Amino acid sequence: xxxxxxxxxxxxxxxxxxxxxxxxxxxxxxxxxxxxxxxxxxxxxxxxxxxxxxxxxxxxxxxxxxxxxxxxxxxxxxxxxxxxxxxxxxxxxxxxxxxxxxxxxxxxxxxxxxxxxxxxxxxxxxxxxxxxxxxxxxxxxxxxxxxxxxxxxxxxxxxxx
Numbered sequence: 001x002x003x004x005x006x007x008x009x010x011x012x013x014x015x016x017x018x019x020x021x022x023x024x025x026x027x028x029x030x031x032x033x034x035x036x037x038x039x040x041x042x043x044x045x046x047x048x049x050x051x052x053x054x055x056x057x058x059x060x061x062x063x064x065x066x067x068x069x070x071x072x073x074x075x076x077x078x079x080x081x082x083x084x085x086x087x088x089x090x091x092x093x094x095x096x097x098x099x100x101x102x103x104x105x106x107x108x109x110x111x112x113x114x115x116x117x118x119x120x121x122x123x124x125x126x127x128x129x130x131x132x133x134x135x136x137x138x139x140x141x142x143x144x145x146x147x148x149x150x151x152x153x154x155x156x157x158x159x160x161x
Contacts (some may be wrong), residue, residue: 001029001086009079010069011061018051018060018084026051026084027060033087036062040072040080048093093122096129102141109145116153123155 003022011017026034037046049062072080103110113121124144131137144158152158 001025001031003084005081005083007079008082010064010074010076011059013076014063014065015061016064016082018062020058020060022084023051023060026086029086031086033092034062035085035087035089036082037085038068038072038080038082040074040078043072045071048087048089050092091121091125092118093125094129095125096137096141098134098137099125099128099141099144102138102145106145106149109148112148112153120153120155124158127155127159 003025006019006022008016008018026032032052033048033050035046035048037044039045045068047068049064051060051062053060069075074080103113113124116124128137128140128144131140140159143161147158147160152160
């Protein structure tokens, strides 16, 4: 499932409004997490997002923070193109290959990870993925696995030694 390509602008400093007619098929299919491709001039990015319905206005919106805005070279009042796809990923985000490799070598930690809530899994994956170097991602994944086996499941504390 995918939407047509449509044009959007920033709703405010951190959100994008998704037109109701574009998102309706996803609502009907009960898909609240989606994959998004956004393009502006010569730049293009893909990311995962949760689409929320604004309780006050009824509008659909997603978080679109500074990191994503900077990736596209956007400024307030810029318009850009976007397309929404059904999220077919296992976790609602791409698993870094380093974390996947560490989990394959540590079945006990992986089983604990698999029993976490979807949100905690995504938080851990995002936390590992944010590091720039592969070696740092491996180091953080190893620390996370050890802490999972010690019973620590709080994503805010999972990388503490």
